[in-house]
Amino acid sequence: MTERSRSSRPRRPHPPRRRTGPVRPPAVDPARQAALDTLRAVRQRDAYANLVLPGLLRDRRITGRDAALATELAYGTARAQGLLDAVLAACSDRPLSEVDGAVLDALRLGAYQLLRTRIPPHAAVASTVDLVRAELGSGAAGFANAVLRRVTGQDEAGWVEEVAPDEETDPVGYLAMAHAHPRWVAQAFAEALGSRGEPLRSALAADDARPAVHLAARPGECSADELAAMTGGDVAPYSPYGVHLEAGDPGDLEPVRERLAAVQDEGSQLCALALTRAPLDGPDERWLDLCAGPGGKAALLGALAAVSGAEVDAVEKAPHRAELVRKSVTGLPVTVRVADGRDSGLPPGGYDRVLVDAPCTGLGALRRRPEARWRRQPSDVAPLARLQRELLTAALDLVRPGGVVAYVVCSPHLAETVGVVADVARRTGAERLDTRGCFPDVPDLGAGPHVQLWPHLHGTDAMFCALLRRPA
Numbered sequence: 001m002t003e004r005s006r007s008s009r010p011r012r013p014h015p016p017r018r019r020t021g022p023v024r025p026p027a028v029d030p031a032r033q034a035a036l037d038t039l040r041a042v043r044q045r046d047a048y049a050n051l052v053l054p055g056l057l058r059d060r061r062i063t064g065r066d067a068a069l070a071t072e073l074a075y076g077t078a079r080a081q082g083l084l085d086a087v088l089a090a091c092s093d094r095p096l097s098e099v100d101g102a103v104l105d106a107l108r109l110g111a112y113q114l115l116r117t118r119i120p121p122h123a124a125v126a127s128t129v130d131l132v133r134a135e136l137g138s139g140a141a142g143f144a145n146a147v148l149r150r151v152t153g154q155d156e157a158g159w160v161e162e163v164a165p166d167e168e169t170d171p172v173g174y175l176a177m178a179h180a181h182p183r184w185v186a187q188a189f190a191e192a193l194g195s196r197g198e199p200l201r202s203a204l205a206a207d208d209a210r211p212a213v214h215l216a217a218r219p220g221e222c223s224a225d226e227l228a229a230m231t232g233g234d235v236a237p238y239s240p241y242g243v244h245l246e247a248g249d250p251g252d253l254e255p256v257r258e259r260l261a262a263v264q265d266e267g268s269q270l271c272a273l274a275l276t277r278a279p280l281d282g283p284d285e286r287w288l289d290l291c292a293g294p295g296g297k298a299a300l301l302g303a304l305a306a307v308s309g310a311e312v313d314a315v316e317k318a319p320h321r322a323e324l325v326r327k328s329v330t331g332l333p334v335t336v337r338v339a340d341g342r343d344s345g346l347p348p349g350g351y352d353r354v355l356v357d358a359p360c361t362g363l364g365a366l367r368r369r370p371e372a373r374w375r376r377q378p379s380d381v382a383p384l385a386r387l388q389r390e391l392l393t394a395a396l397d398l399v400r401p402g403g404v405v406a407y408v409v410c411s412p413h414l415a416e417t418v419g420v421v422a423d424v425a426r427r428t429g430a431e432r433l434d435t436r437g438c439f440p441d442v443p444d445l446g447a448g449p450h451v452q453l454w455p456h457l458h459g460t461d462a463m464f465c466a467l468l469r470r471p472a
Helices: 003-008 030-045 049-059 064-079 081-091 101-116 121-136 138-151 156-163 171-178 183-193 198-207 224-231 266-277 296-308 319-328 378-398 418-428
Strands: 213-217 242-245 261-263 286-289 311-316 334-338 351-357 399-409 464-469
Touching (some): 030 049, 030 101, 030 121, 049 064, 064 081, 064 101, 081 101, 081 138, 081 171, 101 138, 101 156, 121 138, 156 171, 171 183, 171 198, 183 198, 213 266, 261 296, 266 296, 266 351, 266 464, 286 296, 296 319, 296 351, 311 319, 319 334, 351 378, 378 418, 399 418
Parallel strands (some): 311 334, 351 399
Antiparallel strands (some): 213 242, 399 464
């Protein structure tokens, strides 16, 4: 065959050359990435999700529906961690303690989407696997894919029946798992409610739900009606200064930026107002907030004092928290002092009304601090209760004879609430007032004399308030 005839034959097409460069990384959804980075900060640095996520959203310019998705996924996953871990443990061929922390964060995020959102299962699995592959490679991604596909085998109710204790023999343990609470927290709720049945179920379910945003209008500057009109919210049912919003970043609201309003749970507002409503004989000019940081109640008291002609001292032990108080009370008749409330150096008997918003476990605000339920331990209660007794005793020394002290904690735990009040009242002779009268129009306040608010009954955090009068 001649060279010409060979060259005239049609040539076979060569197979396409294989790419030898790096494989394009999977596309990562910015909302899910922000949620995952928040979970990692919570795990690695003991950070607070509600402080980390807003900053990430601002820095990455994530807004609108993406911001709402990131918020739901980050807070929801942190809130449900115990239930998610039980399900993941049942779906994994290795103990969760041996799973890389970054992979576990992603698995929790994926499992939350599968069990507690309407996101289609294939989208929840694929997006989570992409997050793992982008950071940790194909091996970790394959493991995540296998685990999450097993999670899709049942819905949340089915998994609860599989991983929770038997409801008949251990109702508290069953409800704790079903509503993503540590068992000891559910037990504390049960003891405060006096029930292991439907009231406990309702309390845990409400505590496991996404809370509304609560705002407090500043007295003398803005009314609740005006604040509701400015924000598109609803006037609160019980606090005369409260407004509820379904969702959103309150820091973006103009009334908050202009200090016409502050972010404050309605229950917290009601407890501060109760101190000012307690009947008092004699002068009513000097008020004291003994544990003022970060300043929400001090600002509300200061605004009310400005209207009535009173003055407020606000004591905070930590200098950085005292600075937060100063910022929150700008322009109000409030003097901020850095001191330990147990040894403040203030004059004994120098105040007509004293608020003790004592440090506590925070079990009453778990719906707002989603990771806190898994951080707190039963061993935290005793030292806090000791501190609470010391602060309440100091407050009764600082109030004048006939003056009133409000003892407030954001917890329903009996050791922090009625236990502290009963012990201090017995030792000091302080009179326990019927606090219910200072919560007008609020239903379901129980037999008294103290008040315990609940998310499922009042839509507030589980705040406790007791009013005591120093004997003459």
